[in-house]
Amino acid sequence: MDSEESRCFSGYDGNRFKLVILASQRAHELSSGAATMVDRQGDKNTVVALREIASNQLDxxxxxxxxxxxxxxxxxxxxxxxxxxxxxxxxxxxxxxxxxxxxxxxxxxxxxxxxxxxxxxxxxxxxxxxxxxxx
Known part of the structure; x- marks a missing residue:
């Protein structure tokens, strides 16, 4: 993850374990063919999942x-x-x-x-x- 994505989480005050579970599940969905909510920009599914969570585009x-x-x-x-x-x-x-x-x-x-x-x-x-x- 580059500095832009890491800045998205600099103010994240939630439980980091929760973040890992959510990102893992979303990356699994992306690997299974789910459509992305953000531009992929050549990133791996884990990074895309974190970017989607940071952008508040997921339920x-x-x-x-x-x-x-x-x-x-x-x-x-x-x-x-x-x-x-x-x-x-x-x-x-x-x-x-x-x-x-x-x-x-x-x-x-x-x-x-x-x-x-x-x-x-x-x-x-x-x-x-x-x-x-x-x-």
Missing amino acids: LSTVFGLAVQRCRKYLEEFAGSRGIAGHSSHVSPSRSSRHTGLGKSFVDNKSTYSASFLDQDKFLSGGKDDGIKGF
Whole structure:
């Protein structure tokens, strides 16, 4: 990204992790053939996505919703490939002891696929509690 694009974000006071998720989703859409909202100018999809976000030409709620859908699909496929149902009986003891608490709610209860960090309202509000612990 050249200095022009970096200046677009110099006043950005939002969560940089949110920006990465939104830009990643939008770049994925562009790679899948979505039309750009700004001139491409020979830039890669990631740069175009950031420029689109900086120009406020995207509905960020929609982009975030698509990112959540993609994440949920991945988690469901991951759980299916690992044989994870509703309980942690399929997790080996050595693996669970190394990762104490990591993914615990995912393994213990299938309904928690939509973890709190995927809550759109919290995510887009820019509040202190985004549901992401340890950052």
